[in-house]
Amino acid sequence: xxxPATQPNVRVVTLNIDGRDLSARExxxxxxxxxxxxxPIPSLCYLEGLSIWGACRLxxxxxxxxxxxxxxxxxxxxxxxQIQTNTEKLQRYRRTIVxxxxxxxxxxxxxxVSNGHCELQYLAQTCGVDHVRVPYRQAxxxxxxxxxxxxxxxxxxxxxxxxxxxxxxxxxxxxxxxMGRGTECRVITDMAQxxxxxxxxxxxxxxxxVCPTGALVRQGTSVGEMVKDQHFLPIxxxxxxxx
Amino acid sequence: MNLDDLADLAEQYRAIDANVEREVxxxxxxxxxxxxxxxxxxxxxxxxxxxxxxxxxxxxxxxxLCSAGPLVSIADRDASLxxxxxxxxxxxxxxxxxxASLDGPPVERLRCPTDQPFFARQQKIVLENAGIIDPDxxxxxxxxxxxxxxxxxxxxxxxxDVLREVTDSGLRGRGGGGYPTGLKWSTVAKMPATQKYVxxxxxxxxxxxxxxxAILESDPHRVLEGMAIAAYAIGANKAYVYVRAEYPLAxxxxxxxxxxxxxxxxxxxxxxxxxxxxxxxxxxxxxxxVCGEETALMASIEGLRGQPRPRPPYPAExxxxxxxxxxxxxxxxxxxxxILREGGDWFASIGTERSNGTKVFALAGTITNTGLIEVPxxxxxxxxxxxxxxxxxxxxxxKAVQTGGPSxxxxxxxxxxxxxxxxxxxxxxxxxxxxxxxxxxxxSSMVDVARYFMEFCMTESCGKxxxxxxxxxQMHSILDRLAKSQATRAELALLEELCxxxxxxxxxxxxxxxxxxxxxxxxxxxxxxxxxxxxx
Numbered sequence: 001x002x003x004p005a006t007q008p009n010v011r012v013v014t015l016n017i018d019g020r021d022l023s024a025r026e027x028x029x030x031x032x033x034x035x036x037x038x039x040p041i042p043s044l045c046y047l048e049g050l051s052i053w054g055a056c057r058l059x060x061x062x063x064x065x066x067x068x069x070x071x072x073x074x075x076x077x078x079x080x081x082q083i084q085t086n087t088e089k090l091q092r093y094r095r096t097i098v099x100x101x102x103x104x105x106x107x108x109x110x111x112x113v114s115n116g117h118c119e120l121q122y123l124a125q126t127c128g129v130d131h132v133r134v135p136y137r138q139a140x141x142x143x144x145x146x147x148x149x150x151x152x153x154x155x156x157x158x159x160x161x162x163x164x165x166x167x168x169x170x171x172x173x174x175x176x177x178x179m180g181r182g183t184e185c186r187v188i189t190d191m192a193q194x195x196x197x198x199x200x201x202x203x204x205x206x207x208x209x210v211c212p213t214g215a216l217v218r219q220g221t222s223v224g225e226m227v228k229d230q231h232f233l234p235i236x237x238x239x240x241x242x243x
Numbered sequence: 244m245n246l247d248d249l250a251d252l253a254e255q256y257r258a259i260d261a262n263v264e265r266e267v268x269x270x271x272x273x274x275x276x277x278x279x280x281x282x283x284x285x286x287x288x289x290x291x292x293x294x295x296x297x298x299x300x301x302x303x304x305x306x307x308l309c310s311a312g313p314l315v316s317i318a319d320r321d322a323s324l325x326x327x328x329x330x331x332x333x334x335x336x337x338x339x340x341x342x343a344s345l346d347g348p349p350v351e352r353l354r355c356p357t358d359q360p361f362f363a364r365q366q367k368i369v370l371e372n373a374g375i376i377d378p379d380x381x382x383x384x385x386x387x388x389x390x391x392x393x394x395x396x397x398x399x400x401x402x403x404d405v406l407r408e409v410t411d412s413g414l415r416g417r418g419g420g421g422y423p424t425g426l427k428w429s430t431v432a433k434m435p436a437t438q439k440y441v442x443x444x445x446x447x448x449x450x451x452x453x454x455x456x457a458i459l460e461s462d463p464h465r466v467l468e469g470m471a472i473a474a475y476a477i478g479a480n481k482a483y484v485y486v487r488a489e490y491p492l493a494x495x496x497x498x499x500x501x502x503x504x505x506x507x508x509x510x511x512x513x514x515x516x517x518x519x520x521x522x523x524x525x526x527x528x529x530x531x532x533v534c535g536e537e538t539a540l541m542a543s544i545e546g547l548r549g550q551p552r553p554r555p556p557y558p559a560e561x562x563x564x565x566x567x568x569x570x571x572x573x574x575x576x577x578x579x580x581x582i583l584r585e586g587g588d589w590f591a592s593i594g595t596e597r598s599n600g601t602k603v604f605a606l607a608g609t610i611t612n613t614g615l616i617e618v619p620x621x622x623x624x625x626x627x628x629x630x631x632x633x634x635x636x637x638x639x640x641x642k643a644v645q646t647g648g649p650s651x652x653x654x655x656x657x658x659x660x661x662x663x664x665x666x667x668x669x670x671x672x673x674x675x676x677x678x679x680x681x682x683x684x685x686x687s688s689m690v691d692v693a694r695y696f697m698e699f700c701m702t703e704s705c706g707k708x709x710x711x712x713x714x715x716x717q718m719h720s721i722l723d724r725l726a727k728s729q730a731t732r733a734e735l736a737l738l739e740e741l742c743x744x745x746x747x748x749x750x751x752x753x754x755x756x757x758x759x760x761x762x763x764x765x766x767x768x769x770x771x772x773x774x775x776x777x778x779x
Contacts, residue, residue, distance in 0.1 A: 054553035055708045057748045069747055074553035096744045100713035133737055134717045159706065178548065178706070181531065183716045185706030 015081040030072035030083060031059055041085055042094055042123050044212055045160040046073040047230065049237035051169060053161055058094050058123070061085045069093075094127045103134045104183065105141070106155040107213070113226040114214030120158060121213075137183070144189075146196030149219055150208050154186050157215035163187060163207035170236060175201040187215075209233075244508075244515040245398045249391055256382040260320070264297040265345055268316045268327070270374060271302035272460045273492050274453075274614075275312035279334065283313050286338035298345050304461020306374035307362070309614035311355055315341060316374070321387075324374050325362050331355035360630045361612045366593070368601045369577045370617045373461035378496050381503035384464040390509050392583035393468050396475055397517045405476040406432060409579065411587030413599035418444055418535075418572030419647065419676045420752075421598070421665035427569065430559040432477040434567035441474045441482040441521075442563070442570040444540060448487065448532040449648025450699060451607040452679030455573040457615050458603070459486070459493035462577070463500035467510065467523060469576030472583060474521045477569050482521055485540050487528040497525060532649075532703035536751050537570045539705065550705045551751035572677065574603055594620030598664035602675070608645075608682035611636045618663075625659040628682055639684040643767070647676030649696045649703075650756035652763025653689065672763040674756075689768040690775050693761045694722040700757035711754030714745035718761065729777045739765070 011026045017039055024033040029052070034041045044056035052074050059072040064082035072085070084090070101107070101120060109115050141154035164176040164187065175198050179188045189198045208216045209228050217226045269275075269284045287300045306314045306324055311331035318327030330341065330353035340350045357363075367373075376383040384390070396405050410425025431439060443466060447455040459466060470482050486494050501523050505511040512520045526544050528534045534549040541563050543549040562568025578600060582590045591599045598620040604627065606613055611633030618627060628634065628644060635641050643653040652673030654661070661667050665675050683692065701715040721738045724730040742758035749755045765772055 052553070053707075054750060057708050057710055057750065060748055071553055071750075075555075093744050093748050096740065097709050097748065100709055100717065103717065104709075104713045134741075135720070137716070158709075159712070180706065182701055182704035182706045182712055185712065 013077055013079040013081075015077050015079070015083065017081075017083045018085055024077045026077060026079075028077055030061060030070070030075050030077055030081075033077055034072060034085065039085060040126075041072050042127060043073060044119060044123065044158060045162065047162050047166075047210060047233065049170070049233035050162060050165045050210070053165065056097070056158075056160060058097055060090060060093065062087055062090065091127065094123075095129055098124050098127050098129050099132045099134060101158050102129070102132045103136045105157060106136065106138070111223060112156060112214040113217050113221045113223060114156070114228075115224040117224070117227045118214060119212035139183075141186070144195050145219070146194035147198075147201070147203070147219075148196065149203055150195065150205065151217050151219050152187070152189075152195055153215055153217070155215075156213045157187060158213055159185055159187065160212060161187070162210040162212065163216055166206045166210045166233070170233070170240075171202060171204050171206050173200045173202050173204075176207060206233075244394055246391060246394055249385070249394045253385050253388065253391075256386040259382065260299065262296055263299045263320055265295075265299075266318050266320060267291070267298060267300045267341070267345070268303040268306075268318060268374065269300065270304070270306050270312060270314040271378075272305040272457060273490075274305070274309040274457075275314055276492070278312045280313035282335040283315065283333050283338065286335035287315070287341065290338045290342045295342075295345060301377050302379070303375060304373045304378045305370070305457040305615055307365070307370070307615045308355065308612055310612060311614075314355070314374075317341070317345065317349070318375075325357045327357060329355040329357050361614075361616070361633065364626065364631050365617050366601050366619050367617050368581050368593075369458060369465075369574055369603055370461070370615070371581070372465065373457065373615075376462065378461055378463055379499050381464065381500070381507060384462070388584075389464055389580075390468055390504075392580040393471050393475075393509065394515050396472050396583060397515050397519055402432060402476045402478065405472060405583070408583055408587045409476070412578075412582045412590035413587075413597075414575065414578055414582060414590065415598060415665060416572060417574035417578070417602070417677065419650065419674060421675060424571065424575055427559060427571070428473060428476055431479075431567050431569040434560065436567050438481075438566045439477055439479040440563045440566060440568040441470055441477070441479045442537075442540070442544070442558075442568060443470055443482070443484040443573060443576055444535060444537070444570055445484055445486040445490070445493070445573045446528045446535040446540060447490075447573075447677060448535050448703075449650075449677055449679045450696075451605060451645075451681040452648055452677050453605045454603040454615065454678045456490050456493050457605075458573050458577050459490070459497055463493075463497045464504060465580055466497075466573055466576045467500055467504055469579035470523065471510065471514065471521050472579050473569055473571065473576065475519050477567075479569065480520050480522065482523045483526050483544055483563075484523065485526050485528055485534070485544060487534075488530065494525060494527065501525070531705070532699075533705045533751070533753050536753060539751070540570070541568065548705075550707045551753075553750060574678070595662060595664045597666055602663070602678055604678045604680050606632050606680050606682065608680075609635055609637075609639065609684040609687075610682040620664045621662040623660050623662055624654065627663065627680070628659070632682065635682070635684045637684075639686065642683050642685050642687055643689065643692075643764075645673075645681040645683065645692065645760070646679065647674040647756075647759070648679050649699045650674060650752065650759055651676045652759045653683075653692065653767065654763075655767040672766055673759065688726070689764040689771045690722065690726050693764045694719065694726050696760035697722050697757065700753065704753065704757075708748075708750035708754060710745045710748045711750065711757065714741055714749075715754070715757050717741055718745070718758070722761070724777075725772065725775045728775050730775070731778045732776055735772060735776065
């Protein structure tokens with residue numbers, strides 16, 4: 001039989017994740033392969049349709065023969081990889097990272113508009129966080145309610161920068177950014193002015209929908225009422241890519 | 244241009260000062276200037292005037308013994324620092340005596356012996372011109388053989404020859420990690436790309452480290468020459484020097500050097516009348532420590548927020564604006580010229596088996612001779628601290644030496660006899676780092692030391708990844724409570740756990756190494772932590 005007219009540019013590799021032999025395209029990342037095969041990997045900053053950020057460190061996995069842990073979101077698969085996604089050590093690290101997040105800002109689920117629909121809350125439950133061992137920082141932040149449709153509560157922000165990326169990469173407005181260093185970091189609109197006074201914001205609400213917690217919400221929502229819909233993003237990103 | 248043309252040029256430049264027999268060299272590096280070298284220089288210039296045509300006052304770079312500054316050395320032309328008469332703690336009032344002594348016996352009350360171990364035990368490769376040539380003088384650099392390595396590479400060697408020479412030398416990156424330089428260069432050289440970049444990392448931010456600053460202030464052309472050779476070897480035509488803005492003098496001298504080298508055809512278009520061109524640009528760091536991390540540094544050059552990104556891809560594959568990029572430290576580039584001049588085998592014969600050449604260290608803390616030294620790899624810590632550094636002043640006992648800045652750790656007295664190289668320091672739980680050494684005596688509290696470095700990492704964390712951003716803050720608050728004798732045993736255990744998590748999970752080197760000062764002080768001085776427990 002004659003070979004195909006055009007050779008495929010991307011090869012297919014086989015790898016082993018948690019004892020399962022899997023196949024993948026070599027341009028896929030570990031997290032994509034895991035999601036495809038229903039292998040749960042916790043993540044906060046990763047979101048299909050946005051660029052890779054690699055900052056939450058929750059998707060770290062163990063690779064046989066490699067001392068350092070690898071972030072599943074930013075590591076491409078290679079032939080013969082042996083990956084463990086849920087060892088006792090990884091569970092402990094993830095638990096600690098989620099605890100650090102809870103203590104960094106004032107995450108109080110019982111009074112949060114996203115209660116029951118929050119990715120951080122869900123992660124805490126799945127990672128087995130039953131209490132937070134480190135003291136809460138108790139920093140005080142102002143809530144920005146100046147936008148007519150949306151609200152920003154820094155106390156619930158985990159600095160995953162999904163809002164920054166969706167605004168820049170999908171909406172093309174680049175209203176959001178991060179200012180400050182270390183624990184002083186916070187998301188800002190335009191030149192750190194109130195959201196309602198932003199010249200660039202198109203009020204599209206994409207940032208609100210991709211926000212994993214109750215940091216960005218619709219005005220007028222009460223406890224547990226804020227349900228997010230992120231399904232638009234991969235579809236939109238794929239359509240844009242196809243053009 | 245070939246080597247003969249360059250030799251002619253050097254001869255021509257030497258002829259300018261043909262009548263000068265004695266030089267009065269005034270250290271004009273940042274340290275001596277901060278203790279008043281500029282008025283000394285003015286007084287010497289005014290005092291000498293035209294009275295002695297055979298003598299010349301010259302501003303030079305760092306002579307090493309910063310604690311004795313301002314330093315002035317009286318030397319015959321071309322003489323080394325050891326062969327000169329060195330004066331310490333010179334003031335403008337001493338100028339008249341020094342000028343009077345040029346024809347007679349030296350001024351004994353200012354003498355600083357140059358046969359003392361501080362000078363005699365050093366081996367200068369990187370700093371061979373420091374304290375001897377005028378860093379602002381292009382002609383001065385060419386007159387001592389400068390740019391001959393570049394011209395030789397361009398006229399007689401292929402890029403592959405240069406790569407082989409650097410690989411043979413066994414040079415390892417002097418920025419801290421110790422990655423083999425030859426391997427890094429050949430990786431970038433192999434990348435098929437139309438555009439490649441060379442970056443010189445001069446964003447030296449470790450507390451107590453000032454090697455890169457001194458090199459740039461003393462011999463900027465040497466760094467440029469090393470960069471040009473690298474660019475030729477890997478096929479780049481654009482280079483950046485990323486210097487922190489806190490080094491204004493280094494920036495100024497580098498600017499002067501770039502301008503003069505370009506005007507004379509050693510940078511810019513068609514260097515040495517060959518097809519090789521290189522534009523060098525300076526970018527100033529705005530004060531973030533994390534911008535010393537290579538991916539954050541490149542983001543900063545691109546005009547983005549200085550934050551690291553996950554690696555791979557490494558800069559060699561995808562660096563500045565996505566193009567293959569070679570990024571090396573100042574001291575690494577400063578080693579290239581002598582390697583090409585003397586050969587890779589010569590360089591490999593110096594130092595230890597797996598760490599070749601010399602290393603510049605900045606001695607700071609409670610040590611008699613504070614300053615800059617260069618010793619072969621494998622010199623023992625005891626030699627560095629007790630012999631070259633002159634030991635601890637005031638009859639106090641040595642307690643520990645901190646190496647590697649906030650990424651490193653403390654080495655206690657029982658390990659003083661270790662031969663310093665990349666691998667030996669790692670086994671002790673610290674690292675070479677860029678070369679800062681902070682010596683501490685018995686009065687230092689190790690918990691305080693750990694708290695200080697943790698505070699540094701906390702405030703310098705960029706805030707991108709959670710373990711570093713929130714973890715350093717939590718570790719610092721526990722260390723703070725420990726230092727105040729308020730922490731419990733449970734908190735100490737939590738501190739250890741946090742150290743492990745932050746080390747294993749952080750995105751970049753800053754977070755991954757931030758726990759090192761705590762872990763190493765806990766390893767050697769656990770009793771101090773126990774003694775500070777509130778519930779002990």
